[in-house]
Amino acid sequence: MSTSLSRQIKLAAYVMAGPVSGHHGGWRYPSAQHDILNVRFYQDLGRQLEAGKFDMMFMPDIQALPRRLGDSLDSQLKHGALGALRLDPLLVLTAIAGSTSRLGLAATISTSYFSPFQVARSLATMDHLSAGRAAWNIVTSFQDAEARNYGLKEQLSRDERYARAEEFVDVTCKLWNSWHDDALKWDRAAPQFADPSRVAPIDHHGKWFDVAGPLNVSRPPQGRPVFIQAGASDRGRDFAAKWAEVIFVTHSSIESAQAFYADIKERARKFGRDPDQVNVLLGMVPVVGETDAIARDTQALLDSLCEPEAGLSTLSYQLDVDLSPFPQDEVLPDLDVAGVQGHYREVAELTRKQNLSLRDIGKRYGIGPLRDFNGSGSTVAARMQEWFDARACDGFMVQMPYLPGGVEDFVRLVVPELQTRRVFREDYAGTTLREHLGLDRPAH
Numbered sequence: 001m002s003t004s005l006s007r008q009i010k011l012a013a014y015v016m017a018g019p020v021s022g023h024h025g026g027w028r029y030p031s032a033q034h035d036i037l038n039v040r041f042y043q044d045l046g047r048q049l050e051a052g053k054f055d056m057m058f059m060p061d062i063q064a065l066p067r068r069l070g071d072s073l074d075s076q077l078k079h080g081a082l083g084a085l086r087l088d089p090l091l092v093l094t095a096i097a098g099s100t101s102r103l104g105l106a107a108t109i110s111t112s113y114f115s116p117f118q119v120a121r122s123l124a125t126m127d128h129l130s131a132g133r134a135a136w137n138i139v140t141s142f143q144d145a146e147a148r149n150y151g152l153k154e155q156l157s158r159d160e161r162y163a164r165a166e167e168f169v170d171v172t173c174k175l176w177n178s179w180h181d182d183a184l185k186w187d188r189a190a191p192q193f194a195d196p197s198r199v200a201p202i203d204h205h206g207k208w209f210d211v212a213g214p215l216n217v218s219r220p221p222q223g224r225p226v227f228i229q230a231g232a233s234d235r236g237r238d239f240a241a242k243w244a245e246v247i248f249v250t251h252s253s254i255e256s257a258q259a260f261y262a263d264i265k266e267r268a269r270k271f272g273r274d275p276d277q278v279n280v281l282l283g284m285v286p287v288v289g290e291t292d293a294i295a296r297d298t299q300a301l302l303d304s305l306c307e308p309e310a311g312l313s314t315l316s317y318q319l320d321v322d323l324s325p326f327p328q329d330e331v332l333p334d335l336d337v338a339g340v341q342g343h344y345r346e347v348a349e350l351t352r353k354q355n356l357s358l359r360d361i362g363k364r365y366g367i368g369p370l371r372d373f374n375g376s377g378s379t380v381a382a383r384m385q386e387w388f389d390a391r392a393c394d395g396f397m398v399q400m401p402y403l404p405g406g407v408e409d410f411v412r413l414v415v416p417e418l419q420t421r422r423v424f425r426e427d428y429a430g431t432t433l434r435e436h437l438g439l440d441r442p443a444h
């Protein structure tokens, strides 16, 4: 078994192309910039993350402006909550590709509302333009509001969503393999631009898709983009264990994170995979300062800028349950949620352990329920190593409390501490995201 000397922490930055990324008070913080509609804002963030040797920037996404709390858009728009505004991740990340050379770029794309050809083509394009740095966060989506933007009355059932996702991913893999790696010849004299014997249709006919192929983009530098997933239901965990090379989780205690970690690695083994090829990244919202006291002051100010309704509004759409009819001063009863199981499990655990009212849950959810990663650079790095060594995770999805200051602080104060502890790289050893993460390049 590898030790913490050889095992290295993987770092992804969770950056929303919208008002908040980790903390619902983020956009109201005095030094937060409001440049989120400007390409240079994201390019600068990319450069800073690359200077901090991050593995990747991860961009979440949803396909609707949520109106789940009280059947109204108001709470999202008023509070600039998590779903209030989202730019298209593929476009933003492709722009960042041009201003960076090592940083991995992870786009969230739903298998429920797009087509495999379109997604395979876009991601192959991004992988080429970034010279092997593309990743795909494969989501099945979870809200009826999203379905209604794509001509449906309601979303498919969870089982149907995952069945469609299985076939979707299978088809995209066939499309990326419809060109051999050596198909492009560029032979002026022959002439032979590409060798027809190295490019073939896929002729896929399935339950959900009929796709002739081949793709009109050559095989991506990484063979295929890195696969990321965040399903937490039983079905979601199996899907992740079968396909994902990075799994994004949120937990409110180290014990539940350890249990998930052991479970997912075991599931990966059952699918015949090497568990080391599956990296579990834990979501954290670090508030960092030069000293623990400075970080505490920053945290207090940030927290004061988050209204409980902002967190409840986001929780409502993430669970796909209207939380407005429930008494705010009482504990949330057990629910059967159609939305994200991972978020429900996290909130149910918090409610049970701390006997929090729904209003308190709204506040805690809005400010990030896991409060273990605040303090000076050395405090935060020590805590990260503790979770990493305890095999609660292989790395972290760092949800920046505000932008761009959250990135600056983390890179300036935490990264050097992780490097001193020899649990994080001093520099990139390779150029592609697969190389950063120690992942195999899929054979043709």
Ligand SMILES: Cc1cc2nc3c(=O)[nH]c(=O)nc-3n(C[C@H](O)[C@H](O)[C@H](O)COP(=O)(O)O)c2cc1C
Residues within 6 Å of the ligand: 059, 060, 061, 062, 108, 110, 138, 139, 140, 141, 142, 158, 229, 230, 231, 232, 233, 234, 235, 236, 237, 248, 249, 250, 283, 339, 340, 341, 342, 343
């Ligand atoms: C930490 C975390 C982050 C997620 N991010 C997104 C996202 O950006 N977009 C999205 O559509 N779904 C997102 N999801 C939802 C999942 O990818 C998945 O589609 C959903 O949870 C339904 O699967 P489940 O029932 O197995 O949980 C996220 C889930 C978790 C736990």
